[in-house]
Amino acid sequence: MKNPIERVVAEASRCVYCGFCEPLCPTLRPGGHRGYGPRGRVNIALLVVKGYRSEEVVKALYTCLLCAACNTACPARIDIAGVIRDARTLLSG
Ligand code: SF4
Numbered sequence: 001m002k003n004p005i006e007r008v009v010a011e012a013s014r015c016v017y018c019g020f021c022e023p024l025c026p027t028l029r030p031g032g033h034r035g036y037g038p039r040g041r042v043n044i045a046l047l048v049v050k051g052y053r054s055e056e057v058v059k060a061l062y063t064c065l066l067c068a069a070c071n072t073a074c075p076a077r078i079d080i081a082g083v084i085r086d087a088r089t090l091l092s093g
């Protein structure tokens with residue numbers, strides 16, 4: 001069983017930045033920039049693994065609804081909502 005760091009790296013590293021996930025995300029447009037959408041959050045999660053912390057990172061990750069709508073569009077089959085959940089765990093640790 002992988003730990004949250006291993007899961008984030010294994011999943012998020014497969015992002016090819018295609019953006020197919022973004023139109024399905026209900027928080028991207030109101031958020032105002034890509035950090036409030038799945039592509040941004042997946043890549044922010046990788047920064048969290050590297051130890052990066054900021055108020056903006058917390059906001060980006062905690063405004064996700066964990067609805068997993070984005071998961072259905074990802075050609076790399078990343079569990080995006082799972083990545084975000086694990087990144088939150090890392091932020092709280
Ligand atoms: S799980 Fe989060 S990132 Fe994915 S579509 Fe829902 S709100 Fe957006």
Ligand code: SF4
Binds near residue numbers: 018019073077080
């Ligand atoms: S659909 Fe998947 S691979 Fe494409 S940008 Fe979104 S998370 Fe990355």
